[in-house]
Amino acid sequence: MRRPLLALVLAIAAIGVLAAGLAALLDTPRPPRGASRGERLFYELCATCHGTDGRGTWRATLFLVRPGNLADGARLGQRSDQYLFDIIKNGGAPIGRPGMPAFGAALSEDEIRELVAYVRELSRAR
């Protein structure tokens, strides 16, 4: 193989590796097998900011978003189910916490209730 061609092939391979690495980093994490609907929704919609364990992700930190720690039992213990439901449905803006987006348009009330239950589970498990 001639030199320039070899360089081209290597460059393409390097770009491929880089792209695969980035894709793996930025991909939405996959929920475990047999996950509940609440858990699947959480992985799909919430884990980008809150992390699959609820503790927040470096990606959120990168964009200066501070999602707090949903796995903190002491903190979550002070939150009523109604509060959790409202902040997921209406977002944080109505209560002066604009970092948390509203999901009322994307989710049914049933789905929001399942997410509330799952968020409770996150803080109970650890």
Ligand code: HEC
């Ligand atoms: C764009 C990033 C982002 C996404 C996506 C996101 N959140 Fe949040 N969330 C935040 C931030 C930031 C806060 C903290 C707001 C504040 O305190 O100012 C927050 C706060 C919360 C709180 C309140 C915690 C507390 O102690 O008061 C709950 C509950 C919550 N999020 C659940 C969810 C759920 C469930 C989803 C998925 C449906 C979700 N979030 C998706 C960024 C996000």
